Amino acid sequence: MTGRGVVGANIVDPKMGPCDxxxxxxETWKLSRxxxxxxxxRGKSKSSMAMEKVSARAGICDGLVLEEAxxxxxxxxxxxLKEIDSSKLSSPQQHRSSLKADLEPTKCxxxxxxxxxxxxxxxxxxxEQVDGLQLARAEMGEVREENERLKMLLERIMTDYKTLxxxxxHMVKQDHQKQQPAAAANSPAIAATSAQGPExxxxxxxxxGLDSGxxxxxxxxxxxxNHLPAPxxxxxxxxxxxxxxxxxxxxxxxxxxxxxxxxxxxTSPELSSENxxxxxxxxxxxxxxxxxxSRSGDDQVSQRNPPKKTRVCVRARCDAPTMNDxxxxxxxxxxxxxxxxxxxxxxxxxxxxxxPVRKQIQRCADDMSILLTTYEGTHNHPLPVSATAxxxxxxxxxxxxxxxxxxxxSGHHPPEVASTxxxxxxxxxxxxxxxxxxxxQLPYSLPVMSSPSNPTITLDLTSGAPVMSSTSSYxxxxxxxxxxxxxxMARYNNSSTPSLNFTSSETIASQPTAWGNGLPSFTAAxxxxxxxxxxxxxxxxxxxxxxxxxxxxxxxxxxxESSIAAATKAITTDPNFQSALVAALKSIINGGGGGGGSGxxxxxxxxxxxxxxxxxxxxxxxxxxxxxxxxxxxxxxxxKMAPQVNACGSxxxxxxxxxxxxSSHHQPASLMLLQSSNPIPLPISFHKQNGANAAxxxxxxxxxxx
DNA sequence: CGATTTTGACCTGCGC
DNA sequence: GCGCAGGTCAAAATCG
Numbered sequence: 001m002t003g004r005g006v007v008g009a010n011i012v013d014p015k016m017g018p019c020d021x022x023x024x025x026x027e028t029w030k031l032s033r034x035x036x037x038x039x040x041x042r043g044k045s046k047s048s049m050a051m052e053k054v055s056a057r058a059g060i061c062d063g064l065v066l067e068e069a070x071x072x073x074x075x076x077x078x079x080x081l082k083e084i085d086s087s088k089l090s091s092p093q094q095h096r097s098s099l100k101a102d103l104e105p106t107k108c109x110x111x112x113x114x115x116x117x118x119x120x121x122x123x124x125x126x127x128e129q130v131d132g133l134q135l136a137r138a139e140m141g142e143v144r145e146e147n148e149r150l151k152m153l154l155e156r157i158m159t160d161y162k163t164l165x166x167x168x169x170h171m172v173k174q175d176h177q178k179q180q181p182a183a184a185a186n187s188p189a190i191a192a193t194s195a196q197g198p199e200x201x202x203x204x205x206x207x208x209g210l211d212s213g214x215x216x217x218x219x220x221x222x223x224x225x226n227h228l229p230a231p232x233x234x235x236x237x238x239x240x241x242x243x244x245x246x247x248x249x250x251x252x253x254x255x256x257x258x259x260x261x262x263x264x265x266x267t268s269p270e271l272s273s274e275n276x277x278x279x280x281x282x283x284x285x286x287x288x289x290x291x292x293x294s295r296s297g298d299d300q301v302s303q304r305n306p307p308k309k310t311r312v313c314v315r316a317r318c319d320a321p322t323m324n325d326x327x328x329x330x331x332x333x334x335x336x337x338x339x340x341x342x343x344x345x346x347x348x349x350x351x352x353x354x355x356p357v358r359k360q361i362q363r364c365a366d367d368m369s370i371l372l373t374t375y376e377g378t379h380n381h382p383l384p385v386s387a388t389a390x391x392x393x394x395x396x397x398x399x400x401x402x403x404x405x406x407x408x409x410s411g412h413h414p415p416e417v418a419s420t421x422x423x424x425x426x427x428x429x430x431x432x433x434x435x436x437x438x439x440x441q442l443p444y445s446l447p448v449m450s451s452p453s454n455p456t457i458t459l460d461l462t463s464g465a466p467v468m469s470s471t472s473s474y475x476x477x478x479x480x481x482x483x484x485x486x487x488x489m490a491r492y493n494n495s496s497t498p499s500l501n502f503t504s505s506e507t508i509a510s511q512p513t514a515w516g517n518g519l520p521s522f523t524a525a526x527x528x529x530x531x532x533x534x535x536x537x538x539x540x541x542x543x544x545x546x547x548x549x550x551x552x553x554x555x556x557x558x559x560x561e562s563s564i565a566a567a568t569k570a571i572t573t574d575p576n577f578q579s580a581l582v583a584a585l586k587s588i589i590n591g592g593g594g595g596g597g598s599g600x601x602x603x604x605x606x607x608x609x610x611x612x613x614x615x616x617x618x619x620x621x622x623x624x625x626x627x628x629x630x631x632x633x634x635x636x637x638x639x640k641m642a643p644q645v646n647a648c649g650s651x652x653x654x655x656x657x658x659x660x661x662x663s664s665h666h667q668p669a670s671l672m673l674l675q676s677s678n679p680i681p682l683p684i685s686f687h688k689q690n691g692a693n694a695a696x697x698x699x700x701x702x703x704x705x706x
Numbered sequence: 707c708g709a710t711t712t713t714g715a716c717c718t719g720c721g722c
Numbered sequence: 723g724c725g726c727a728g729g730t731c732a733a734a735a736t737c738g
Contacts, residue, residue, distance in 0.1 A: 331711055333730060346729070350710095360729095 311376045312394040315364070316461035318371040322361055326387025327351055327379070329359065340365040352381035370462055397457045 316323055329347035336343045342363035349355040357377040364370035375394045383391050 330709090332732095334712075335728065335730095338727060344728090 310398045311374050311456040312397040313372055313374040313456050313458040314390070314394065314461055315370055315372055315458055317369050319369060320371075323371055323373050324386075325373070325390035326384050327357075327391075337362065342368070349377075349379060351379065351383070351387075355379055355381055374456065393459065397459050 314323065322329075328350045330350040331345055331347050333346035334343050335346070340362060342365065344360050344362040347359045347361065349357040349359075355377075357375065357379050359376065360372075360374040362372045362374075364372055375390075378395065378398075379387075379391060
């Protein structure tokens with residue numbers, strides 16, 4: 001659910017496909033004319049491997065159209081491998097011909113064959129060829145693994161697609177049912193025994209005014225992914241509600257209902273807000289902007305950029321003027337907002353000229369060390385790797401916002417009940433009750449939504465701040481004020497924690513309307529992490545945790561403790577899990593760090609591991625597991641840290657300061673992997689240490705803009 | 707010199 | 723209708 005846009009950006013990169021493809025093709029043809037046979041074969045196998053990858057990716061990008069082709073490739077490769085193995089390859093010539101048949105595209109084969117037929121094989125060359133064969137085999141193995149991974153990805157996408165399809169069909173069915181009001185309204189028994197089956201019927205009857213199909217399907221999807229047994233019917237009320245995570249679907253449903261568009265489901269805040277806004281779908285941006293853009297053509301804009309209303313506010317401790325989220329931003333305005341001495345800066349994304357994403361940055365009035373970054377919109381371009389974490393996070397948060405609004409349906413919960421949640425280990429809440437108008441308020445039924453102009457959801461990333469997502473916390477915080485806000489959060493954290501992280505099984509008891517039993521919640525959380533790593537590692541992690549949770553969950557009276565114990569056990573005792581997690585972390589660091597050169601420190605709770613200059617290997621070496629570590633969920637985000645404690649020393653806070661003066665103090669990045677446990681959160685965070693080249697790292701160079 | 711930031715003016719929505 | 727506040731624009735200033 002999270003980071004759909006991000007994933008899409010990575011996979012459906014319009015630049016990547018063609019470029020790679022062309023390059024690979026060129027390499028293939030060039031290598032086909034070289035004299036070194038082994039090299040030729042290696043080159044060819046690589047190029048063909050790359051071509052296969054490209055074609056497989058293209059299959060994904062085309063929305064599974066080429067799924068069958070990918071399957072065929074995989075099967076074909078397997079078949080050929082078997083042939084190679086079974087033939088025993090009596091001679092080098094046979095080796096070559098077999099490999100050629102396996103590895104080379106037919107085009108290249110035509111060129112090579114004449115050369116081969118005229119060649120006399122010497123003993124030295126023979127060994128060379130054997131080496132080449134071994135290399136080729138290894139490469140084939142890589143190709144096969146890659147194909148397997150792609151296959152898995154395709155399967156997952158197919159699952160999503162099927163789920164979507166089911167939901168769509170269900171919606172259509174519901175529409176039909178609505179058109180027969182007499183039968184539907186007067187005979188609930190009929191509905192309960194409809195062809196949808198007992199599960200879905202129960203879902204319908206238990207619905208809080210929402211389309212049930214989407215959630216149920218989404219639930220099953222999650223169940224599938226978790227390899228969990230199908231839940232019992234009596235669990236469905238919880239699970240039904242827990243499905244608020246599947247906001248994409250709800251959003252899609254809503255869009256269908258409102259007739260806004262036929263766009264596929266998306267987690268994009270714009271789309272969601274569009275759905276919320278209904279007939280206001282033509283509006284893109286705050287009024288003034290919308291008016292101006294409408295002058296240049298409403299239709300164009302509305303098609304290209306859905307309206308942006310949903311906001312995601314990231315609240316993080318950051319002494320630097322801005323939080324590095326990986327994107328490039330250009331400041332276009334600054335305003336002193338009422339009630340906050342610190343001015344608010346307005347940025348727009350400059351990665352793409354037409355990108356509608358904007359953000360606002362402002363210091364928290366109560367705590368100058370806290371930076372409030374409000375994102376609005378979704379990037380319409382491929383994102384830098386370093387930007388995907390934050391993008392996916394905000395997207396997920398926006399999704400949660402929307403899902404909350406959709407699942408609340410005809411809900412009767414007080415606003416504070418719905419206004420706090422925890423997504424992927426993040427804390428969502430209204431940071432300032434006095435300004436609640438601006439912040440996330442769940443509309444209680446779709447048709448009569450009292451949607452604020454800019455519904456905002458806040459992610460509390462203030463490291464060290466307690467997890468606060470409970471109703472009581474918020475209620476209390478509404479009574480609290482100012483600097484005591486977080487203290488009150490800490491105090492009330494223990495009472496009930498309907499958070500989404502997998503430690504919060506207590507949710508069931510304390511707030512059944514929140515997030516269900518925690519297992520799927522944890523899945524949603526750690527998927528974020530897993531998806532950034534090797535899928536196999538992801539699966540391993542996934543399996544380990546799921547299994548541990550399943551095992552311990554039933555044996556403990558306190559589900560929360562059991563979850564914690566399960567995770568702890570999985571983390572601390574299982575070397576596979578550790579290695580997988582290390583690999584995942586390495587993947588994140590290498591792929592998403594974005595800031596070159598500086599060291600990486602892994603923190604588990606208060607436990608520092610790694611050090612300056614620590615790369616992946618160093619991380620792996622130094623990774624140790626803190627006994628106090630109770631959970632590990634998978635949220636990632638980029639954050640800028642600065643050693644200099646100068647809360648308001650940013651250029652936009654102090655005119656006298658210059659970008660140089662601020663950027664030179666930046667630390668390249670901080671990756672926060674969190675999450676926390678109850679009662680005391682133990683964030684797992686990566687801190688890019690202030691290396692000598694920090695100031696010249698790519699991240700730092702971009703900081704000036706962000 | 708181009709890109710970016712600053713900053714005052716302007717526009718719009720909303721509450722009274 | 724008026725004033726306020728949020729948001730944006732665009733010319734000037736600044737930076738690399």
